[in-house]
Amino acid sequence: MKVIIIEDEKPAARRLSRLLEVLGIQVTTMLYSVEESIQWFQENQHPDLIFLDIQLSDGLSFEIFDAINVNSAIIFTTAYDEYALQAFKLNSIDYLLKPIDDEDLEKAVEKYKKLKPSSQKIAVDFDDIKKLLVNPLEREYKKRFTVRVGQHLKIINANDVECFYSENKGTYAATSDGRNYLLDTTLENLETELAPNLFFRVSRRFYVNINHIKDIVSYTNSRLKIKLNRYNDQEIIVSRERVKDFKLWLE
Incomplete structure (x- = not known):
């Protein structure tokens, strides 16, 4: 299984990589920005699974998918974008809330493994998620x-x-x-x-x-x-x- 991490905070990326090693998963590549990720996807075979931070140093990670058609499965990681998590659940995409808990990580990986044999593309409606990210205050929250x-x-x-x-x-x-x-x-x-x-x-x-x-x-x-x-x-x-x-x- 080919796995990459896209995360702008290098300590967080290294920690996630170590947690995955404990699960027997070797991370092949770590990317730190939108620009670097786009170039990498243009030049390399796409991975099976991506651990994707939402907000990178040079923009939202969704910009990567505006430029490149990526068919990899995605597990989102997020520190404070709680308002987008509901969209991830509706689209059957897993997420991990930072700091990442090792039990949550193991469950997310197991979910990916169960989905993988079906050979079904795990689709994400990035437009809907971006709307939630750009206009979080337009949503109704519990009062x-x-x-x-x-x-x-x-x-x-x-x-x-x-x-x-x-x-x-x-x-x-x-x-x-x-x-x-x-x-x-x-x-x-x-x-x-x-x-x-x-x-x-x-x-x-x-x-x-x-x-x-x-x-x-x-x-x-x-x-x-x-x-x-x-x-x-x-x-x-x-x-x-x-x-x-x-x-x-x-x-």
Whole structure:
């Protein structure tokens, strides 16, 4: 199986390559930009599988497919384009949320292997995905949640949620009044439901609301620590792989 990685952050590309090696998959090529990728596809036999980052240093990776007809299977990787993930699911294309979890990676590879024997081309409607990327604010996102409090249902406005977090296999909403509510959902489901201009997934455990960030301080290993207005039950650390995108999101 011929596999390539298209990723503009070299440390992330190397880490993904190492994770694939553990699964017995050797990455043959790593590409870092739209321009480099187009030239490579023009000069080389196309791979069986591509691990594709969405936003590269010189543009969106979809520009590669505007220039080249690529028939390879694709597994998307993304750091914060949660609003596009629903489109990937609808088109039966897998995705991996950075930092990539080894179990998620193994499941994605297994899904590819199951699809491969059918010899069916895995089609992606890039135009639809690009529309979501260019106009994310035109989508309707979840504005409220219902939670059970005893025998009652309580309505929580999304704007009042300081953060969403996972703990002991449960998903919670921490609100501005200092309460924590158990939700009947997962952080993965929230990826397509939260407005990306308001909420950012800073780690595998936390989504934070930009309107409730009180302070951001430097932390060990080039990470950042977030302090919210009320929630202080646990430290909220921006993982090193997401620091760059987090800073862009803040702007």
